[in-house]
Amino acid sequence: MNTRSQPIDREKSYHHGALKGALLDAAEIVLRRDGLEKLTLRATAREAGVSHAAPKNHFDNLTGLLSDLAARGFERFNAEIASPGEAGDTQIDPKQGLREQGRRYVVFAKNNPDLFQLMFRNTRLDYTRSALKTASEAAFAGLTHGTGSASNKLDREGAVGVAFAWSLVHGYAMLMIDGQLNTITKRMIDEIDDMALLDALLGGASDQNTKKGPD
Amino acid sequence: MNTRSQPIDREKSYHHGALKGALLDAAEIVLRRDGLEKLTLRATAREAGVSHAAPKNHFDNLTGLLSDLAARGFERFNAEIASPGEAGDTQIDPKQGLREQGRRYVVFAKNNPDLFQLMFRNTRLDYTRSALKTASEAAFAGLTHGTGSASNKLDREGAVGVAFAWSLVHGYAMLMIDGQLNTITKRMIDEIDDMALLDALLGGASDQNTKKGPD
């Protein structure tokens, strides 16, 4: 209770200060530690050390919390997916860039499986919420940009290209997360890593000894 | 509802007769009518007209009910996906057959979105349950068979082929179900149907006037 200097010291103050951010942090912890199923309003409040109804003031309801958390996810997603060559626009090979972007897509899903499912699973998400709306739209715009269709309008060929690339990596990520990909890798003569299979799948014949798996 | 001549008259009998099947039927109704989120043990029992704890005798817990329901889904899935040319083995063109199988995959997802998500979403499913185990294994075997890799063991090329085709259609189905595909179709100059886009995506240049949509 030694509150001094700063406006509030937290710890034991009735008011928490910036609770919204703290709740999102707490939700992220719960999501990563206990999984998407256990991510509840009350668990989040518990993790943040506040009462069970405190989140209502900041998120209205569960959908609000999940949506804002998904928005955070899309921001990270954007930062990680956007090819470094996109900012500087110094691409060596457009096809190679697309492969790299697809690889990052799957890596993100592998490293953040619960967050990934939260972001792309429709249920309990409100895409009209400003935070989620802007972040997700930026993500989708980035995807179309990555396939070469920079314009806002897509012709038939461009749409097919985007849908093709997106479906491929998204399906791979989902099958991988849900464990169904094992039904393939387990039947292989010489089992290989998830990411190695992805490289073989994306690369055509990019690299032969794709035995690396830097998670 | 006027069942007679049968062993029990239902309606008001304490024992229900074949409750397990009736519960699965009820669960299917709830799933289709109220969605996967609302599919609960109690809602199923309510729909079947029995007490809230009745399902426990037949399914142990919620996982049991969902798993058995998913098993039913995989059986229907198998019946619908397996190409008619597979039994008779009278395929015109293997590539054409694969396209047709992929199309059926997406059509199944479109017609049974909640069931599809139940089947392929890992959470709350127990794949070691005999019913689900056999049905799902049959489904996965059918998929590998469809891509030409009939053997139980997959070489590198075969595995890549299966993973490629599966990821493509699975991703498309998921993006379609979750509504994210709209971000593509809405940006198209001339908007087209989900299935038309799929045809263009799968077919390469199979058919030009793919405007049919027999749902």
Add this chain to the structure above:
DNA sequence: CAAATTATATTGACACCGTCAACATATTGC
């Protein structure tokens, strides 16, 4: 500076959920 107002957090209640134990009833085997 004190009072009024607003913002924020707590408490308690409600209906729903899955799950379990205790009980009641029907079916089956002897």
Add this chain to the structure above:
DNA sequence: GCAATATGTTGACGGTGTCAATATAATTTG
């Protein structure tokens, strides 16, 4: 007919989201 078993019901528990009522902090206002 009676015991044993299978099946269904009832009631309880702790968990959940959500809401209304309350309490407290922060801010504005006079």
